[in-house]
Amino acid sequence: MKAKYEKLRRIVQKELSCSAHAMEHIERVFTLCLHLAEYESNVDLDVLKTAALLHDLARVKEFRDKTGTIDHATLGAEMAARILKDLRHSDEKISRVKHCITTHRFRGNSKPQTIEAKILFDADKLDVLGAVGVARSFMMAGQYGQKIYSDISLKNYLANNVLGQKTDGRIIDISKHAPNLEFQLKFSRILSSMYTERAKEMAKERFRFMNSFFRRLEAELSVKA
Known part of the structure; x- marks a missing residue:
């Protein structure tokens, strides 16, 4: 075997x-x-x-x-x-x-x-959350030449770069995507989609870390001269 x-x-x-x-x-x-x-x-x-x-x-x-x-x-x-x-x-x-x-x-x-x-399903989703999820999202950003952060509104992004303008639609140009947009479009909705109780427990803890990270990233990038 x-x-x-x-x-x-x-x-x-x-x-x-x-x-x-x-x-x-x-x-x-x-x-x-x-x-x-x-x-x-x-x-x-x-x-x-x-x-x-x-x-x-x-x-x-x-x-x-x-x-x-x-x-x-x-x-x-x-x-x-x-x-x-x-x-x-x-x-x-x-x-x-x-x-x-x-x-x-x-x-x-x-x-x-x-x-x-x-x-x-649960295992695959757990791997996009937490510290591993953050690392993976920035690996993707580097691979496709994305910004580390995009301040475009989610509404405008959906209208311009997502098929059907839906949060679960396919991204048109991956180079215009960004880790924080992926967090808003996908990661933040994963918690409610889990099936097994153990995965739900793990997802909550990983999501808290990820949410804190992106809030901190936004705060650091919002500093004005």
Whole structure:
């Protein structure tokens, strides 16, 4: 079984190149999944581990897509299914892993129904909160040439750089994004979306740190000469 997971890791490594979604993120989510699973009952750990390793398989393809039509959760689930079929997984196992991957996205329309899918969703969201979340958001900012802070109003930003002008819409030009905007658009709404009780506890503490950080950043940048 361990050899299977190592093979999956090698497959994923070849697909990922975005620093904030590289193998370090995958491994953190993998570990968080195992931690959250300890607080739940009747968890299929093989399904959970497999889905955790493969959940961002199509992330780079989405980043590189100029049409805005690729959803990494949907495409990633299909890619994962092909990989697992080649590895001779059962159709039932593949279906359960696909469900986890399809529903892990915060801005997605599909909601997790199984305990494994709920755990993966929660673990993935925990990794964008707290000190790790701050670090990841600035890694992304550096990669795409973003400002460290944008003082544009959320209303104007939605009107000019988000498809559909909705908080869960897709960002049009990632270079015009900023860590504080991501906090307002996504991070601040994550608390109410968590499924497992343990994840809710962890999310509250991580959110408090993150909220304090961005308030401090805004205060330091508002100093006038």
